[in-house]
Amino acid sequence: MNRETFLLLGGTAALLLQVAHPLVAAGVAEHSDFHHQPFGRLLRTLNTTLAIVFGTTRQARAGLARIDRRHAPVRGQTSEGRAYDARDPKLVVWVQATLVLTSLRLYELVLGRLSDADRESYWAEARFFASQLGATDAALPRTYADLVRYERVMLAHTVIPDDNAVAVARAVLRPMRWLPAPLYWMSDAFTTGLLPPSVRLSYGLPWRTRERLWFRFVISALRRFVPATPGPLRVVPHARRYERRIR
Structure with a gap:
């Protein structure tokens, strides 16, 4: 599943879901x-994850x-005095869960529902990956x-x-702040459609009729074009190298 290039379109939603914690x-x-x-951060995470999966x-x-x-120095306290540590098994689990669930949502919207066995297999692989990053059996679903x-x-x-999450979301959704906000409407609407309703609402992201219609249009277009996309464009480079290696 991770070989599909179109899953990269869910990266912004996954990041917003991560920092919602x-x-x-x-x-x-x-x-x-x-x-x-x-x-x-997102690009480094995706590149490293693909290198681990297919390398x-x-x-x-x-x-x-x-x-x-990268995680070792990321520790401190929030303004409310809560301690955080990027190596905390519970945080590792949350970050991994966001990547898995966002990818699954997008994949199934475009290419159809996976079987229960395939869902279990995908999570088992991700679970192993999270365990290698310090997540404990007790913390992992x-x-x-x-x-x-x-x-x-x-x-x-x-x-x-919270305020930190909103600041990160603003930077991610508006990477070139000099561009007029309306130009980001299409990407915002697509990202919003991949978020759980409670997170969407907390970020204040609109989900009106026009956003819903645009999201459905993009998903419909992906359903049509992804299966017809040539391999070199459809499959991420890491997976292509892996597939050549095992032939």
């Missing part, structure tokens, strides 16, 4: 240059080590159904965007 938002706000490089054993180990080095329940509980009680 106040402790993740604090780490990003205090330890990254998101105002000047709003997509830096050699040596490349996977190097990727995990890079993530660990065991099954896909557990993952869905976990997200529901987190959204109800923990994941509520």
Whole structure:
């Protein structure tokens, strides 16, 4: 599933969902240059994740080590005095869950629902990846159904965007602030459609009839064009290299 290039379109939604957790938002706000490089963290994460998934054993180990080095200094306290640490197993689980669930939502909207077995397999692979980053068995949802329940509980009680999250979201949604806001409407509407309703509402992102219609139009277009897209454009380079290697 991770071989699909179109899944990159869900990156902004995944990032907004990650920083909707106040402790993740604090780490990003205090330890990254998101105002000047709003997509830096996301692109590094995606590139490293793909290298781990599709790379050699040596490349996977190097990727995990890079993530660990980046996470090591990311620790501190929020303005309310809550401690955060990027290596906290609970935060690792949340970040991994956002990537998995956002990718699954977009994939199934475009290419159809996966079987229960495929959903379980996808989460099992992601679960292993999270464990290599320090997530404990106790913190990780065991099954896909557990993952869905976990997200529901987190959204109800923990994941509520604060001022840091809103600042990060503003930088990510408006990477070139000199452009008029209306020019971002189409990308905003697509990102909004991939977010859970409570997060969408907390960020103050509009979800009116026109946003819904645009989102449906884009999904409909992707359903038509993705299956017809030539391999070199449809498949991410990391996966193409892997597939050549195992032939």
